[in-house]
Amino acid sequence: MVAPYLLRVALVAIAKYFQWHFRNTLVAGELTVEVSLKVLKQLELCNAEDEREFDYAQGSEKGPGRWGELKKEWTACKNGEMQSPIDMSNQRVEIIRNSRKLEKDYKPCNATVKNRGHDIM
Incomplete structure (x- = not known):
């Protein structure tokens, strides 16, 4: 996959090409914006793929x-x-029978x- 930095460099190069080629015409501005x-x-799609x-x-x-x-x-x-999802084998899990009640303190x-x-x- 092409790095986002290289795509940004390509974007700048394309924009400069249109500016040079069409010299401030309305068409050049529209094409530059469209491209x-x-x-x-x-670039947005590339970032989503990396997730x-x-x-x-x-x-x-x-x-x-x-x-x-x-x-x-x-x-x-x-x-x-060690791995994920968590491997909970009987040898590695300690059961605490007399544990106190879990207190929840959530705030919206x-x-x-x-x-x-x-x-x-």
């Missing part, structure tokens, strides 16, 4: 079997000692929720 908007729309760092599909390029290779911070996923606030397909952010 600029199309390139900016592509998915991993997925849950077995055998996928970004699936659970490859999580430990996707980012340096995720190497613990590779050796099976505004939020924007985005469904990214594998989680909600």
Whole structure:
């Protein structure tokens, strides 16, 4: 995928070409705006594609079997000692029978929720 920086450079080059070629005519201004908007729309789409760092599909390029290779911070996923989704085996979970009641203290606030397909952010 082309880096967003390179796409911005291309946008500037295209705009300068139209300015040079048509020399301040109304057509050049309209074409420059139209091309600029199309390139900016592509930049927006590129950013959306980058959002998915991993997925849950077995055998996928970004699936659970490859999580430990996707980012340096995720190497613990590779050796099976730590992973996500959380591995709650009986040997690793401590059940506390006499725990006190969970106290909730929520305050209303505004939020924007985005469904990214594998989680909600």
